[in-house]
């Protein structure tokens with residue numbers, strides 16, 4: 001199953017910063033311990049985001065086991081629930097950017113997992129060709145710039161070494177391009193946020209590079225998902241591991 005919706009808008013919305021409500025203090029404390037920037041509160045994403053420094057990023061990579069996921073306890077099992085585990089290059093701060101990863105969900109009781117990528121400003125969701133994944137698969141997803149307007153996105157099943165690669169043409173990706181490791185929600189046709197599927201906890205082994213080499217990501221800014229005053233997903237960074245939890 002495949003949904004042409006715009007989890008795009010989702011990432012862009014993370015730039016909204018607001019003061020955390022008291023019930024989010026625990027997340028904020030975690031964030032302060034591990035992150036360099038003020039935590040970001042969004043309503044559609046959670047994870048870790050790292051701003052560009054003087055040398056622009058050239059690649060971003062995340063490795064994780066696809067988590068078991070389910071309809072959140074107590075919620076209507078006939079509804080649609082989605083969460084996308086994504087790496088990002090530039091989609092928040094640049095006009096042109098790319099996200100790639102796994103979209104997982106449950107629709108009226110049926111589970112689906114798709115490997116997807118999106119470039120901006122096009123914002124269409126595309127499938128990686130010739131791959132399918134299952135819960136528990138260890139995967140690596142990366143986006144690497146080949147030059148200013150062309151990038152390669154690769155998704156690999158670490159268990160079998162099977163790989164799918166796409167070449168992505170974009171407009172120039174700006175030098176302020178951030179990198180991020182995120183869970184993101186999607187927006188339905190009426191503009192409502194599709195609820196997260198319960199994805200438990202995911203540990204992402206995260207890395208990013210500039211032309212000067214690998215970057216320390218332990219200073220990434222924490223993004224927390226808050227909807228209607230309730231924390232839906234939280235995140236922390238410890239070394240090169242980004243942990244994202246469904247709350």
Ligand SMILES: *[C@@H]1O[C@H](CO)[C@@H](O)[C@H](O)[C@H]1NC(C)=O
Pocket residue numbers: 013016043044191192193
């Ligand atoms: C999510 O946040 C964005 C940016 O603050 C806002 O425009 C949008 O209305 C919010 N969506 C919902 C469903 O709360």
Ligand SMILES: *[C@@H]1O[C@H](CO)[C@@H](O)[C@H](O)[C@H]1NC(C)=O
Pocket residue numbers: 035036037216219
């Ligand atoms: C982490 O971020 C803080 C605050 O922005 C900054 O002062 C510090 O130099 C950063 N550390 C690294 C290793 O980037």
Ligand SMILES: *[C@@H]1O[C@H](CO)[C@@H](O)[C@H](O)[C@H]1NC(C)=O
Pocket residue numbers: 036037038051093221
């Ligand atoms: C990241 O960049 C944005 C946009 O320039 C800025 O608002 C934000 O403060 C920066 N965050 C950190 C942690 O430097």
Ligand SMILES: *[C@@H]1O[C@H](CO)[C@@H](O)[C@H](O)[C@H]1NC(C)=O
Pocket residue numbers: 078108109
């Ligand atoms: C949802 O699944 C049930 C049971 O399989 C089926 O009877 C029903 O028609 C499905 N609803 C939709 C909207 O597909």
Ligand SMILES: *[C@@H]1O[C@H](CO)[C@@H](O)[C@H](O)[C@H]1NC(C)=O
Pocket residue numbers: 122123124126
């Ligand atoms: C956007 O991407 C879709 C799917 O890859 C493609 O068919 C379409 O031509 C693109 N649109 C533009 C304006 O590039």
Ligand SMILES: *[C@@H]1O[C@H](CO)[C@@H](O)[C@H](O)[C@H]1NC(C)=O
Pocket residue numbers: 131132133134137157159160162
């Ligand atoms: C990935 O590897 C696992 C373990 O070998 C396997 O069960 C699964 O089918 C593989 N997925 C794909 C898409 O090949």
Ligand SMILES: *[C@@H]1O[C@H](CO)[C@@H](O)[C@H](O)[C@H]1NC(C)=O
Pocket residue numbers: 146147148149150
């Ligand atoms: C960027 O790389 C792509 C893919 O290798 C190539 O087709 C394109 O011509 C290159 N563009 C520039 C400006 O070098």
Ligand SMILES: *[C@@H]1O[C@H](CO)[C@@H](O)[C@H](O)[C@H]1NC(C)=O
Pocket residue numbers: 065136137138158159
């Ligand atoms: C995924 O990696 C873990 C840790 O290396 C390993 O225990 C597990 O068997 C792997 N899963 C698959 C499906 O290969």
Ligand SMILES: *[C@@H]1O[C@H](CO)[C@@H](O)[C@H](O)[C@H]1NC(C)=O
Pocket residue numbers: 201202203243
């Ligand atoms: C994530 O890492 C933590 C710390 O190493 C570990 O306790 C936890 O079991 C891991 N969770 C998953 C889902 O792998």
Ligand SMILES: *[C@@H]1O[C@H](CO)[C@@H](O)[C@H](O)[C@H]1NC(C)=O
Pocket residue numbers: 227228
């Ligand atoms: C948030 O509140 C609005 C308005 O009360 C409601 O329509 C929406 O379903 C709520 N969203 C969530 C995720 O609780």
